[in-house]
Amino acid sequence: MRDAAGNFSVLDRTCSLVVLLCFLHISVTLIYYIRNSDSRQTFVQNHQTPQSHRKLTEQRVTTEETRPPSVSNDTVTERKLETCPDNPPKLVGPLRVEFSDPVTLDLVREQNPALQPGGRFKPEECIAQQKVAMIIPFRNRDEHLKFWLYYMHPILQRQQLDYGVYVIVQDGDELFNRAKLLNIGYVETLKEYDYQCFVFSDVDLIPMDDRNIYKCFSQPRHLSVSMDKFGFRLPYTQFFGGVSSLSKEQYLKINGFPNNYWGWGGEDDDIFNRISFKGMSVSRPDGVIGRCRMIRHNRDDKNDPNPQRFDQIAHTRQTMGQDGISSLSYKVLKVEKNQLFTKITVDVGKP
Ligand code: UDH
Numbered sequence: 001m002r003d004a005a006g007n008f009s010v011l012d013r014t015c016s017l018v019v020l021l022c023f024l025h026i027s028v029t030l031i032y033y034i035r036n037s038d039s040r041q042t043f044v045q046n047h048q049t050p051q052s053h054r055k056l057t058e059q060r061v062t063t064e065e066t067r068p069p070s071v072s073n074d075t076v077t078e079r080k081l082e083t084c085p086d087n088p089p090k091l092v093g094p095l096r097v098e099f100s101d102p103v104t105l106d107l108v109r110e111q112n113p114a115l116q117p118g119g120r121f122k123p124e125e126c127i128a129q130q131k132v133a134m135i136i137p138f139r140n141r142d143e144h145l146k147f148w149l150y151y152m153h154p155i156l157q158r159q160q161l162d163y164g165v166y167v168i169v170q171d172g173d174e175l176f177n178r179a180k181l182l183n184i185g186y187v188e189t190l191k192e193y194d195y196q197c198f199v200f201s202d203v204d205l206i207p208m209d210d211r212n213i214y215k216c217f218s219q220p221r222h223l224s225v226s227m228d229k230f231g232f233r234l235p236y237t238q239f240f241g242g243v244s245s246l247s248k249e250q251y252l253k254i255n256g257f258p259n260n261y262w263g264w265g266g267e268d269d270d271i272f273n274r275i276s277f278k279g280m281s282v283s284r285p286d287g288v289i290g291r292c293r294m295i296r297h298n299r300d301d302k303n304d305p306n307p308q309r310f311d312q313i314a315h316t317r318q319t320m321g322q323d324g325i326s327s328l329s330y331k332v333l334k335v336e337k338n339q340l341f342t343k344i345t346v347d348v349g350k351p
């Protein structure tokens with residue numbers, strides 16, 4: 001009996017000791033943790049921009065917590081994000097692009113969970129080289145837009161761009177005015193974010209190689225250089241239609257785009273003229289990387305070839321000073337955001 005009681009009290013004391021030690025251990029760990037999490041927060045506040053980088057902050061803190069507290073302070077500064085590389089590592093090169101099976105917006109949403117409202121994205125692993133607004137002139141082409149979003153969102157994310165997708169919708173049924181919609185896209189996207197680069201893309205054009213990066217270069221860039229529609233060749237040397245990109249400076253230098261090309265054709269040649277009259281040249285990807293497909297379609301209603309276009313193109317030098325971003329007038333009717341894009345409906349007026 002006595003032995004049993006003695007054993008019990010030894011066991012009792014040992015248990016108390018173990019509990020005490022555990023308590024001590026937890027307290028010390030907690031103190032270290034709190035001290036380190038303070039310094040992490042200071043780092044985060046100093047180095048992060050708000051908005052969608054919040055997610056990154058949370059992720060970074062989680063990884064930090066798995067490290068021993070003693071090395072944490074030193075490694076924190078090493079982790080400052082670097083600028084994304086010229087050749088983004090996730091690019092795959094040639095892509096299969098086809099339009100036989102329709103896609104749904106639900107599918108596109110499911111496949112692009114990293115998008116922020118309004119079709120915005122920025123890479124988490126590095127700081128994007130450029131902030132790019134994707135501007136699409138649009139009216140009544142919903143089927144084409146689904147394909148555009150389906151193919152382009154994954155490509156643009158692999159290209160590690162800080163981008164947003166903006167669909168500029170011409171309201172009413174007046175003659176279509178592509179270049180004016182692009183001008184409006186420039187002004188409206190700048191109201192939302194500090195974009196430095198503007199990609200102007202037809203809704204029906206998809207690159208067949210993700211190395212064709214949708215960003216800006218030292219000269220205005222023509223991206224859709226090798227279209228299936230033209231037998232994968234440039235139809236003529238001055239061709240600037242389809243998809244192009246201009247930096248803010250390049251765009252302002254040419255006073256933006258013309259506002260008075262109503263109906264189909266000519267506005268892209270006018271833009272080419274503006275660029276060369278201002279002493280710039282056009283940069284292009286090579287004919288293999290620049291391959292792209294256009295969704296086959298008929299000419300839309302209210303977009304008949306503009307009969308005045310030849311005369312207008314012949315006078316770009318005289319008109320470009322007055323007609324452009326400096327003379328742009330329009331009305332915004334509606335701005336709607338969903339997960340995949342921002343839709344801006346506008347009244348562009350009449351010819
Ligand atoms: N666009 C619209 N809605 C319209 C007209 C044009 O969204 O009603 C936009 C759209 O982004 C389109 C772009 O303007 O991709 C350029 O217009 P387009 O695709 O009609 O130009 P493209 O040169 O068409 O491709 C030429 C007419 C094709 C006729 C072929 C007949 N075989």
Ligand code: MN
Nearest residue numbers: 202204294297
């Ligand atoms: Mn087209």
